[in-house]
Amino acid sequence: MASVVLSEAEKLYIVHGVQEDLRVDGRGCEDYRCAEVETDVVSNTSGSARVKLGETDILVGIKAEMGTPKLEKPDEGYLEFFVDCSSNSPELEGRGGEELGTDIANTLYRVFSCENSVDLKSLCINPKEHCWVLYVDVLLLECGGNIFDAISIAVKAALFNTRIPKVRVLEDEEGTKEIELSDDPYDCIRLNIDEVPCIVTLSKIGYRHVVDATLQEEACSLASLLISVTSKGAITSMKKVGKGSLDPESIFEMMETGQRVGKSLHIALQKILDEEENLGTSRPKVGFLG
Numbered sequence: 634m635a636s637v638v639l640s641e642a643e644k645l646y647i648v649h650g651v652q653e654d655l656r657v658d659g660r661g662c663e664d665y666r667c668a669e670v671e672t673d674v675v676s677n678t679s680g681s682a683r684v685k686l687g688e689t690d691i692l693v694g695i696k697a698e699m700g701t702p703k704l705e706k707p708d709e710g711y712l713e714f715f716v717d718c719s720s721n722s723p724e725l726e727g728r729g730g731e732e733l734g735t736d737i738a739n740t741l742y743r744v745f746s747c748e749n750s751v752d753l754k755s756l757c758i759n760p761k762e763h764c765w766v767l768y769v770d771v772l773l774l775e776c777g778g779n780i781f782d783a784i785s786i787a788v789k790a791a792l793f794n795t796r797i798p799k800v801r802v803l804e805d806e807e808g809t810k811e812i813e814l815s816d817d818p819y820d821c822i823r824l825n826i827d828e829v830p831c832i833v834t835l836s837k838i839g840y841r842h843v844v845d846a847t848l849q850e851e852a853c854s855l856a857s858l859l860i861s862v863t864s865k866g867a868i869t870s871m872k873k874v875g876k877g878s879l880d881p882e883s884i885f886e887m888m889e890t891g892q893r894v895g896k897s898l899h900i901a902l903q904k905i906l907d908e909e910e911n912l913g914t915s916r917p918k919v920g921f922l923g
Contacts, residue, residue, distance in 0.1 A: 637848045647853045648839045656843065656850070663894055665845040668786065670905050672794035679767075680795025684787040687847060688777020691784050693769065693791040697798075699812075700766035702757065710756020710764035712745055714738040716771040716784075737771065737784060740832075740872060744785065744861040747869040749828045751792070759802050763812060767795070778847040781859055785832035786902060792829060793906050796821040830861040830869050831902070833895045835887040837879060842887050844894050858887045862895025864903070 639647075647657060654661050666687040675681035679697040683690075702709060716737045718730035745751060756765040769791070771784055799815045799822060815821075836846040836854035843850060846857075855877025861870045868888060873879060879887075 637852050639849060639852050643849070644853050647850060651838045651841050651843055651850075651853075654841075658847070660845075662841055662843045663890060665782075665894075665898070666847075668783075670786065670790055670902065670909075672790050672906065672909060679797060680791045680793070682787045682790035682794055684783050684790065686777075686779060686783040686786070686845070688775060689780055689783045690773075690775035690777075691780070691787040692772040692774055693784070693787040694772075695791050695795050696768045696770070697765050697795065698768065699758070699763055702761060702764045706753070707761040708757050709753035710766060711753060712751065712767045712769055714741045714769045714771065716741075716773070718773045718776075734773075737773075737781065740781065740859065741769070741771075741784070741788065743870050743872070744830055744832065747828075747830065747861075750830060750863075750869065751828075752825055755822065755824070756797070758800055758812065759810065762810070763802075765797055767792075776848070778849075778851055779834055779845045781832045781834050782845060785830070785861070786898075789826055789829045789831060789902065790906060792824050793826050795824055797824075798822075828863055830863045831895060831898050833860050833862055833891040833898065834858070835860065835891055837877065837883060837887075842883070842890065844890070858884065858891070860888060860891035860895070862891055862899075864896065864899035866892045866896045868892060 650656055651662060660666070669685040670682065672682045674683045675694045678694040680695040681693060683692045703711060716734035718734045758764055769788060771788070773780060799820050801813045803811045803813055833844060834846070834857055835842045835844055836850060836857040838850060838854050846854060854875065856873065856875035856879050858879065859872040859874060860868055862868055868891065
């Protein structure tokens with residue numbers, strides 16, 4: 634992951650500030666940076682979103698294609714994740730970027746393995762034969778800290794924006810099945826994203842923990858806890874990253890903070906998505922692809 638080199642004096646300044654609930658950019662320990670969220674930014678996708686969280690810039694595109702259901706779940710569709718870390722950071726070029734991309738993709742698979750995160754049964758067209766496969770492509774344009782949270786926000790926004798064409802399965806007298814695709818672009822399926830979790834990363838700095846750490850703050854943290862939280866505050870998965878250790882008391886405190894902050898994050902994101910949806914085609918495109 635991209636990182637910055639800080640002197641001992643700079644690290645001490647950041648750590649002491651966190652102990653006083655005052656971070657370098659003026660935020661409190663539980664405050665996120667201002668986030669820019671825009672959906673429907675890529676025309677040749679089923680759904681897309683771009684999220685800018687501080688200096689971190691993420692683009693997500695979702696493509697719905699027909700496939701064959703998995704043997705163990707013949708009446709469900711499924712999601713496939715691909716992450717490209719084409720950041721400007723030299724550390725994310727070549728093998729470093731590939732390893733980070735694989736780590737992010739594996740984390741997303743784990744987060745979405747929760748049974749109720751997405752209604753996969755609604756993606757089934759014909760059990761055992763045809764289903765919708767959602768290919769989720771994540772592009773890391775710029776790394777400015779806290780990439781897991783930004784990516785999870787972008788994925789949820791892109792899923793909200795996704796429209797899947799309605800299809801009918803027709804069967805002739807000989808039992809041959811054909812799939813008929815609707816010609817009406819507005820005749821489509823929308824996904825229910827109410828249970829889609831967002832990731833909240835809590836970084837331990839000194840004796841306290843912060844959310845939405847910058848690159849400088851990540852350089853002062855030896856251990857972080859990634860918590861996926863639903864809009865109701867339910868924790869669906871956890872993952873510890875970093876070389877340092879976390880004591881049980883810290884983990885419980887971080888879980889409580891993650892639940893509280895996660896619920897607020899979902900409310901704020903849903904408000905933005907609903908406001909953008911209500912603007913319809915009249916909304917101005919403000920993103921870099923606008």
